[in-house]
Amino acid sequence: MAGERWDAIVVGGGHNGLTAGALLAKAGLATLVLERRDVIGGSCVTEEIAPGCRASTTSYIASMLRPEVIRTLDLGNHGLRMVPCEPAVQVALEGGEVLANWTDPARTRAEIARYSPRDARAFDEATAELRQLSARLQPMLTELPPDTRAGRLRGAAELARVGGRLRGLRGSDIEGLTRLVSSSLGGFIDARFTSPQVKALLLANNLYGKHGGPYQPGTLIGLVFHMLTGGDDDEQGFFGHVIGGMGAISDAIAAAGRGHGLQIRTGAEVAAITAAGGRATGVALADGTELGAGVVLSGADPKRTFGQLVDKTDLPEDFRDAVAAIKMDGPCAKVNLVLDAEPEVLGMPRGASPGQRALFTLPPSLDVADRCYDRSKRGEIADADELFVDCVVASAVDDSLAPSGRHVMTCFVQYVPYRLAEGTWDARRDELGDKVLARIGRFAPNVPSAVLARQVLTPLDLERTYGLTEGNIFHGDIRFDQLFHMRPVPGWARYATPVRGLYLCGAGAHPGGGVTGAPGYNAARQVLRHLRSARWRRR
Ligand SMILES: Cc1cc2nc3c(=O)[nH]c(=O)nc-3n(C[C@H](O)[C@H](O)[C@H](O)COP(=O)(O)OP(=O)(O)OC[C@H]3O[C@@H](n4cnc5c(N)ncnc54)[C@H](O)[C@@H]3O)c2cc1C
Numbered sequence: 001m002a003g004e005r006w007d008a009i010v011v012g013g014g015h016n017g018l019t020a021g022a023l024l025a026k027a028g029l030a031t032l033v034l035e036r037r038d039v040i041g042g043s044c045v046t047e048e049i050a051p052g053c054r055a056s057t058t059s060y061i062a063s064m065l066r067p068e069v070i071r072t073l074d075l076g077n078h079g080l081r082m083v084p085c086e087p088a089v090q091v092a093l094e095g096g097e098v099l100a101n102w103t104d105p106a107r108t109r110a111e112i113a114r115y116s117p118r119d120a121r122a123f124d125e126a127t128a129e130l131r132q133l134s135a136r137l138q139p140m141l142t143e144l145p146p147d148t149r150a151g152r153l154r155g156a157a158e159l160a161r162v163g164g165r166l167r168g169l170r171g172s173d174i175e176g177l178t179r180l181v182s183s184s185l186g187g188f189i190d191a192r193f194t195s196p197q198v199k200a201l202l203l204a205n206n207l208y209g210k211h212g213g214p215y216q217p218g219t220l221i222g223l224v225f226h227m228l229t230g231g232d233d234d235e236q237g238f239f240g241h242v243i244g245g246m247g248a249i250s251d252a253i254a255a256a257g258r259g260h261g262l263q264i265r266t267g268a269e270v271a272a273i274t275a276a277g278g279r280a281t282g283v284a285l286a287d288g289t290e291l292g293a294g295v296v297l298s299g300a301d302p303k304r305t306f307g308q309l310v311d312k313t314d315l316p317e318d319f320r321d322a323v324a325a326i327k328m329d330g331p332c333a334k335v336n337l338v339l340d341a342e343p344e345v346l347g348m349p350r351g352a353s354p355g356q357r358a359l360f361t362l363p364p365s366l367d368v369a370d371r372c373y374d375r376s377k378r379g380e381i382a383d384a385d386e387l388f389v390d391c392v393v394a395s396a397v398d399d400s401l402a403p404s405g406r407h408v409m410t411c412f413v414q415y416v417p418y419r420l421a422e423g424t425w426d427a428r429r430d431e432l433g434d435k436v437l438a439r440i441g442r443f444a445p446n447v448p449s450a451v452l453a454r455q456v457l458t459p460l461d462l463e464r465t466y467g468l469t470e471g472n473i474f475h476g477d478i479r480f481d482q483l484f485h486m487r488p489v490p491g492w493a494r495y496a497t498p499v500r501g502l503y504l505c506g507a508g509a510h511p512g513g514g515v516t517g518a519p520g521y522n523a524a525r526q527v528l529r530h531l532r533s534a535r536w537r538r539r
Pocket of ligand 1: 011013015017036037040041043044057059061063268269301309412468505513
């Protein structure tokens with residue numbers, strides 16, 4: 001092959017591709033990251049949405065970035081600064097009240113007890129259970145899932161390894177695991193809580209990105225995920241604002257990688273991953289340039305990687321079918337706003353701290369959320385008074401995002417279809433933006449007239465601009481049949497693919513989506529393991 005040759009090429013400069021690239025460069029491999037956009041970060045990015053005003057256009061809260069990634073790449077010394085969200089979550093309620101979940105349990109208990117002392121006790125109990133379960137599952141995020149297709153000898157070793165994890169489980173862990181797999185978030189909430197206000201607090205932020213109504217089995221997973229540790233101090237249940245927006249995470253990872261010699265090119269779209277004799281040989285760019293590589297890692301999602309970049313004759317048919325069947329389509333959107341006044345949320349206490357003024361969620365009731373999902377499944381946009389919207393006014397805690405007198409507010413919308421039953425997203429984009437503003441206006445009446453700039457990102461925009469197939473924010477739904485040894489598809493959960501020397505390193509691989517850095521971290525370590533054993537075999 002003519003042209004440059006690299007030890008490793010990473011397709012896609014999302015935060016996972018950058019993490020993988022940085023770790024490979026740190027291990028001494030000549031590594032190149034190729035990003036199709038003019039900016040790195042993928043869905044972990046900060047972009048200017050109006051002159052001088054910058055927003056986390058896609059992901060907006062850091063709750064799951066793995067401490068292993070922060071430490072290994074020394075991200076604190078490469079500009080990463082996260083400040084805890086305080087409160088972690090806050091709901092704005094019908095009737096002009098707010099209810100917050102603080103990091104101080106006593107303060108949260110007192111808030112909840114305003115509505116129901118019984119619910120306050122139940123909240124403490126549920127939190128303790130979820131924390132325990134989450135702590136049990138957490139190590140699995142940066143471990144290889146079991147190889148379900150291993151031969152007899154290795155299969156036995158795999159069983160022993162997984163069995164070892166289960167050995168320490170207590171009876172209450174087993175109950176928790178059973179609930180996790182088989183119950184729904186809605187069922188869990190209804191069984192333990194009575195007050196609609198407290199139910200709203202538990203629904204808020206635990207279904208995001210999920211394809212399924214709150215009563216669908218398996219939806220409890222969001223609550224457990226949010227109890228993972230995060231932040232600089234490995235705190236359980238951490239939610240953080242990233243100073244400089246989410247792009248500061250990607251920038252810090254890139255800076256760490258560059259310090260180890262990582263090369264990053266933007267505006268470099270990969271048109272094909274080349275292979276010969278069943279082995280990856282490099283990539284061909286959209287401009288026709290060919291680059292050779294010892295190994296290729298793809299941080300693009302599985303459908304894009306195997307459906308568009310790899311020649312189908314290099315893949316077994318059953319693998320192609322399994323990839324095509326990955327559940328993706330939607331179901332989220334984002335509306336990013338620049339305001340000339342800070343949102344005045346009804347019921348916000350006088351003298352509320354900047355942290356409290358920086359976030360509020362507008363969850364519908366569980367029943368309405370269920371209906372919203374059903375409507376999105378039918379290709380409909382919910383009515384304004386039913387929309388599930390999560391608002392973060394990041395500029396309240398980070399004055400680097402907007403000049404004085406300007407405020408940046410991002411609004412995540414849960415349950416929006418990728419495929420509309422009627423019309424096109426290009427024709428109906430503003431309808432969604434208008435409905436979101438109408439919904440917010442009921443809880444923060446000054447917002448609609450304070451809008452100076454508005455960016456509406458429909459699922460189609462997430463696909464076109466950010467390269468997320470079918471707009472799926474996790475590169476494949478987070479559901480039990482698409483997790484752990486089943487991710488991206490059964491038999492291929494350990495980053496390697498049917499094309500030798502080609503690895504998956506993005507959110508489509510274990511442990512999945514969210515800004516964790518875990519798939520990139522795990523994939524790089526697996527590549528290095530394979531390279532070491534290949535060298536050892538050649539000796
Ligand atoms: C609207 C939205 C809100 C979210 N909110 C949160 C949140 O608050 N907290 C959280 O933890 N997570 C959130 N997420 C999820 C999280 O952002 C993603 O799961 C995660 O960022 C995925 O990272 P990644 O590196 O695996 O992939 P991506 O970020 O998708 O990166 C893949 C990269 O590959 C590039 N690429 C694709 N094809 C090619 C090609 N052919 N050639 C070159 N480059 C290519 C893409 O342009 C992209 O930059 C959100 C996501 C979205 C979209």
